[in-house]
Amino acid sequence: GQNIDQPTEMTATEGAIVQINCTYQTSGFNGLFWYQQHAGEAPTFLSYNVLDGLEEKGRFSSFLSRSKGYSYLLLKELQMKDSASYLCAVTDSNYQLIWGAGTKLIIKP
């Protein structure tokens, strides 16, 4: 079966750095997405990785290792507005997105 695992909840302090991990087992791989979802709102796109390595976009970075079936999202200089759920999703061999359940990130002052 296809499976994506990420921690259910994480807590971090304003101004700090946090890493949210995602491991996946899917039938094929055609890319990995990270989305942000604030409570009561729709998911919004953060990043996309299809090759191994680190993609940096401002305070957010995403890393991929295809051989390990592993990705992480790194958030730097945390702000209160970063309190949200972070969703990991993998495009499988049929180009369908398989979604993780999401990681709820709580930022404390």
Add this chain to the structure above:
Amino acid sequence: TAGITQAPTSQILAAGRSMTLRCTQDMRHNAMYWYRQDLGLGLRLIHYSNTAGTTGKGEVPDGYSVSRANTDDFPLTLASAVPSQTSVYFCASSDSPSNEQFFGPGTRLTVL
């Protein structure tokens, strides 16, 4: 630019009744999707359409039907609602199945 819109925003529906959730995008995207999101389960794909005139079944299609008569609209119909269909429904679109998806604001449906 509206992007992708959904209607209604929320709805309470009696079990056994039918309902159509509407979704419209103005980005001329080829692919469109319907998801449901339940606590602790993440997003689950109900149906999808890679291009106008075609549709496909996702992970949880039972009890739902869709049509894609044109590029912009992708309605989702519940023929006879059951309480287990209580959920938040998101419509999304993308330029192609391998590209990022853009989501509508969601419809919160309660079936009693």
